[in-house]
Amino acid sequence: MDTLTAIQKQYLEQPKECISGSEAIVRCLLAEGVDVLYGYPGGAIMPVYDELYKYEDKINHVLTRHEQCAAHAAQGYARISGKVGVAIATSGPGATNLVTGIADAQIDSTPIVCITGQVPSHLLGSDAFQETDIVGISTPVTKWNHQVTKASQIPEIIARAFYIAKSGRPGPVLIDITKDAQFEEFDFQYKKCTGVRSYVPVPKTDPSTIADAATLINNAKKPLIIWGQGIILSKAEVELKALVEKAGIPAAWTIMGASALPTSHPLNIGMVGMHGNYAPNILTNDCDVLIAIGMRFDDRVTGKLDEYAKQAKIIHLEIDPAEVDKNIKTDVAVLGDAKQNLIELLPQVDANSHPEWLKKFKDLYEIEYNKVIKNDLYPTKEGLTMGEVLKEINAQTKGEAAIVSDVGQHQMIACRYANFNVTKSNITSGGLGTMGFALPAAIGAKMAAPEREVIAVIGDGGYQMTIQELGTIFQNKLPVKIVVLNNEFLGMVRQWQQLFFEKRYASTVMANPNFVAIAKGYYIEAKKVTKREGLAAAVKEMIDSDGPYFLEVCVEKEGNVFPMVPSGASVSDIRLE
């Protein structure tokens, strides 16, 4: 249980007091421990903004330049802190602009609460100005949503929203509040939600499944662990490390699981999936027991399902029963919280090591190193590679920075090559693949963890989808470091066009603006690097800078990301070139 702050205590379970719905909303947020929220005002949410003005010494509202970015900033905040991020917007377009961020949070299990204003209840369904059915629109992309039309419903519904967003498999919740409910006065009292009768956040674990899992693991000759974000969400990093070390099992991660075990750990054998590492992809189809922990066998991880780990017994530790047997048939499903179940599993697992099996990973790594990694990190050609930029960031941050990546080639390079020595350091849009995610998410991440170095690594395409957030960074003096890897292409699409569409580069060429001038237009220090000689000094200048900093690195235009499991191919048919 998280301990309560002084402010939380001030608003929790106090005697009833007659206040407006809008003031109640702000007090609910304070009682939930919210210290910052991201949003954009508008007609239907103005009463709440009026209260936020009065409470500005207790709660920090950050004005993003677009509601989509308010949702992404809330995600960034949640992902680095493990707390619930909050976004707020007005009705109509304000609400619909949140939807991309909500969908992103849904597929990546990120706890956020979005509050939207709505037209007064007597106008609902009348096609009123800025009326949109946001509850209907957001239904398929929220864990839960609800419309409030009476002030008296506000405390219970907001309490429920935070509880649902955070508990079990986390996700986004949207609460739509009509303007009349914001104005209406009522006797306010806030109690935290401790349960919803129709909702089982963490399914009961059957102890026999843990014993069965242990037996499989103890008899395995070639076990492989693949962990996902579930480790981070259940704070099971220590338990994962203990299992990996005790049983001597090589462990690979999905993109969302990155950073739960340090990159340098000898049993961390890299990323699985489409642009993951060579060894774990190939040996997925060689292992005898596959232990999947807090991951969901996404198609980008599995490739062709009919040829995925068919030879292996599958153990799946999973909190969401709907994920079990969804894509891959499991032999042993251990339902429940990853941390709790790893604690139970650990004493039942024999101490072991698998040197021959591990050697296979090392040998395949050598092949990948010589064919791909060497050229990415130590290129001999003139053009800069994305990989060497990451290598430089690693060196200068000692692998302790939080890397917030966008979507595309640079994202795959960032995930492949960033050194993650601290958990919750890879903040990226994994499931939805939302271009434009990184810049606003970096805002939320930096605010939630000001002590950490937060570096947004973005492509020139995605950057321009949310570039206006430079305004938010400037206004709030947020020392976010922004690295744009500019290849003047929508690189990942271009790569596919090169490989699968005979180089017909349909609409992937970008004529880019003067990015440095744009950053400077927002009064942000900025620099552009085009040559290898200037890279190290520029990264150093960026890291040393006290304020926000923008660094544009012009990289090779037609660089490709390898290895690659072509779409629809088996993981063991991974290509190195």
Added chain:
Amino acid sequence: METEKQLYTVSVYTENNIGLLNRISAIFQRRHINIESLNISVSEIEGVSRFTILINMSEDQVKKIIGQIEKQVEVIKAYYHTDDDTIYQESCLFKIKSDLLFEERQIQNIIKESNAHIVTVNKEFFVLEKSGRRAELETLHKALSIFGIMQFVRSARIAVTKDELKITEMLNAFKNLKNQQKL
């Protein structure tokens, strides 16, 4: 391995909340699953709704669908059943010209033999109601259509299971847990 497609009755116990129908139907829509029939009503428990959904699919598929339905926060519990596990019925209404009742003796026999009953009669039309299995309803429909039907409507399947569904126990368990937390 895909199991063979067959009819399944899905019973879903839920909170009685606006928007839940949307959430549940979206699960089917996203996966291009055609709902054969859908009925929503009160259940044996006050404040708890019961969805009865008829679908034609494989058991593997229906298991996954149950998982997705149960994942919804306001769903208390979802089950799937084969026809053998349930007692099920549909009902239908026929609106027919009253003249026919007197002019066509055959109609009176059909009504008698089919165990349908007359809901109302007036000068212009009479309304016939029939409950039962789909096939019985279809047979009656076929027999009557020869004479001309002014209006016809058939309801969704409703079903109760032969086995006990322990919803009340589940809700009580939650209540007890809450009481323990308070102590």
